[in-house]
Amino acid sequence: MADPSPQTAPADSRRMADRILRPVARMLRGAGWLSVLAGALWPVQAAVLAWAVSGWVEGQDPLSRALPAAAVFLAVAVIRAGLEHRSGALLFKAADRTMARERAALIRREAREPSGIGSAAPASLAVQKLPLLQPWITRYHVAMLRARILPALLLALAFWHSWLVGLTLLVAGPLIPVFMALVGMAAEEASRRQMAEVGDMNTMLMERLSALTDIRLLGATERATQDFAARAESLRQRTMAVLRVAFLSSTVLEFFSALGVALVAVFVGFTLLGEITIGTWGAPLTVGQGLFLLLIAPEFFQPLRDLATAWHDRAAGQAVVAELEALDAAPRAAMLGRGEAAEPLPGPLSLRTEGAVVALGGGRVALPDLAVEAGQSLALVGPSGSGKSTTLAALAGLVPLAGGAVTVCGRRLDAGAADGWRARLALVPQRPHMPDMSLAEWLDPRGTGADPRAALRLAEAEAIVARLPEGLATRLGESGGGVSGGEMRRLMLARAAMAGGDLVLADEPTADLDPDTARRVIAALERMRAGGRAVVVATHDPALAVAMQTRVTLGGETGA
Template sequence: MPGTPNAVLSKAKPAALTSSPDKPAAQPRREARAWLAGARRHGRAWFVAAGVADVVAAAGTVLGCWNIATLIVVGIGSAHRGGLSAAVVGVVLGALIAALAAVAAGRLAEAGAVRVETAVRDELIEALLLRDADEEPVTPSGAATAVMDQLPQVGAYFRGYARATLATLTVPVVILAAVFPASWVVGLLLLLSLPIIPINMAVTGLGASEVSRRQLSQIGELSAQVLERLQAASTLRALGAIEQQRRVVERAARELARRTVAVLRIAFLASTALEWVSTFAIGVVAMYTGATLLGYVYAAPLPVHIAPRAAVFVLLLAPEFFLPLRRFAAAYHQGQEAIAAAEVLGSLTRTRQVAEPVRCSTWTATPPRVELRGVSLRYRTRPSPTLSGVTLSVPSGSVFGVAGASGSGKSTLLRIAGGWLAPTEGTVRLDARSPDEGGRALLIAQRPYLFPGTLAENLALGQPGLSPSEMWEAIARAQLTSVVRRLPEGLETVLGERGWGVSAGEAQRISIARAFLSDATFLIVDEPTAHLDADTERRLLEPLRELLRGRTALVASHSDAVLGLTDYVVTVEDGHLHD
């Protein structure tokens, strides 16, 4: 039952996290870009300040280059020797300004990126803790990958790519403003070389993005393959299949390397083309200024003369003119990664949530009367509604059984009644109040979630300060006393990952004990014995009966024994309710 809220940690397909290669690419990419633009607002002021600092740094570079040029040509006699020390100071000052402004720009962009990451992360965590599990096939560890690995890619995008993009628009202007007065021909030359770059970036970028999308999904598949084999390693070992599977892993790893090289080849071609344009342009600037200095240039309207200092100055500035573009090319992959990440993050924040984040559940003193009126639910990803027009009234203190085949909409009905999922249409009322006001139900899940911690911590979930005697009493009511007495450290025994060492039946009884300890008056019980054998189920019935007494409850089950505990049974079939 991968759809249950407590779906076992399955590393199904990281590939599903990245965009799948066969779905039309344009739409999600547009959405991803829009999402990134939206995320930018959290750090806008910082990014603008970083852009300004980058411009200041460029101005510092111009100052330094001017003074370097002055010092170089001093020997030719075209500058006053008296200005020598001032020029030395100018070189150092220029370098200082450029360096400090670059540091400032880096820190400002960092601060902005951290703000974006923090804001998006808060939103994500909130959404993930409120998410309806059925909507998107993202496993908990997949969601963690999104938060821990893909969100930082968005941060890197704002630190690197976005800053570089802004700098390609501003820094060349500063450089050109300095170059034009020195030599308008060189200025024009640089200006003319500019459009070649975006055109060639766009062409190679298009190819690269297609290839990199394919490669991303390949990476996902490969890691899923390796992961699965490592997780099943002891079985493979028992079956003597290690060597055979080592070859499978080796093949997959080689294939991944091969595909990655294909992506890199295109990315490197793009940056090589850019570098070629810039290096070539620097060469042309050198040749032109050299020829002019030598007096070879007689083509009107080109100037016949250029001052030696101006010639050295423009030569020094030419590489600076292309520097932001080269940085942009180096950060190009960040843009691609961020878009892929934004597709995932955007879909996670957009997923269906409960009506609004409830900070705490409150339970009414008396069991509530629960009413569903015309409740329907339709998932975007599915053609037909999962529930349609369900009306149900559970009187205060009544226990209703819900029967129906798996996939009939039973679990969805339970989650809506419990207040964890907002219906598309219709209303849920607990004593005439919405679940947000009236409090949500307490869940006894099919596979109860036990936190890796001590038994006591699991029992006291949400209500610290319970006394051991209260816990022992609940343990007794859940008929766990003999089990817990056998545990090495009793209440303080640490339960392993996903309740290691606790059998399914025991875990279920722990969750019942936990429910006894809460003041919940409304319970949702979702197939409590689905994974248990008949014997274990029998041992659960008594505690369950005790728990249900005096509470309003909806109990979904296939088991006649469990349904026997209820006052009345309704059946869900294809999203409709039958009595």
């Protein structure tokens, strides 16, 4: 990820707002005006309270004004509550829609066009950082609209009753936006640094987890622990920096708002005592007018205080958008085709590579020259990092070539042929992923509705399903909870069998399995080949490599 810039230019801010806020602008406008209307009703409640209390001070019957005042006050309160509830519902709907849109675009793009920077940054954005857009969407726009309208309305009402109170509010009010802007610059920088640190820590975690075996073998566990401790301490410092700025901002804003309210209270008090005789438009200030001014003075500052809080939310949200834009601009390897369902590519099965080269992450991976037809099996062997998984991805058209060619069914594998070619493939990934669906649905990736028993029998997986509490209706969860790793591999083979097609691509199908389970997996692959399918596996397992008809060592020779 790119380093966060120290400050967001106005053009950048507008671009970010267009990306996040414009698609939901209609809902934001509706929510904003509902909230403004709710805030504009407070002077009505304040006037009713002042009218009732002034009557009591003048010696009138308390109930003569209390009952109608209470009725009006409660009625207006119910209306305000309804307006705020509807405003909040629109805001959170807009936030949910925005986060869902950005998350779907992020996941769809990373699935089809991986950036080569690893999965930690996109995962951190999707899970941890995108939710930080919610406060920006739900608070900032409404706070800005309220700050533009409500203080001006309350200021006009204050000037109507007392030019001195109006002048006091007019002087104290603008100090809040000024200091909010000054502190906001520091808040934006602190938020950006915190977001960058969160991303760096997630990247470190993914790197250490992927190398956990090597770390333990090399005795570097203590060093890895120290690295995590240092990174966690750095994140703590970044977070505390954000909190310090937030507390500083809150202190400054509370000081000026409290000072403004206190000055109004002093003026009203001494005016009613007769000690101050200026500040009104000729007539002395009444108890009702003084109480009304005291009630609206805090509400004059409240929209400005809300805006100051939302300013921090905006800074955090823009830091997230800056990371989204940096990820948008990252170089990518686009998947061939559209990734949509298509008619299978016609013609007899054939697969050939000639001088094929894949460019990934700034490097180039040369693929071996190979040829596979129906009923044949081939093993890709070689050390970790030699390009076995990359070769499988290229054979499936999941990564584009930088040179050479892959020929499938007599035609070049390009964007026009990729979707039809994949319709003839069955993929067995190294790590399972179980969507939130029943086992029966998952076993039938093409939605044929066929009986899965034959596929389960081929993979020797019938007993696995039989012992599950709900059988084929069981939902295993994303990691396949409820079945062992070996059982999950056999279920993936059954899924590949149900997917149909002529070619099975399997990535390390026997990795980390005990000898008996590995033997079952190898036997299932052999049954698929004997049934007329071609099988290509990437493996470190000598037993699996020997079981295949042909072995290709990446960087080495081809042998039987």
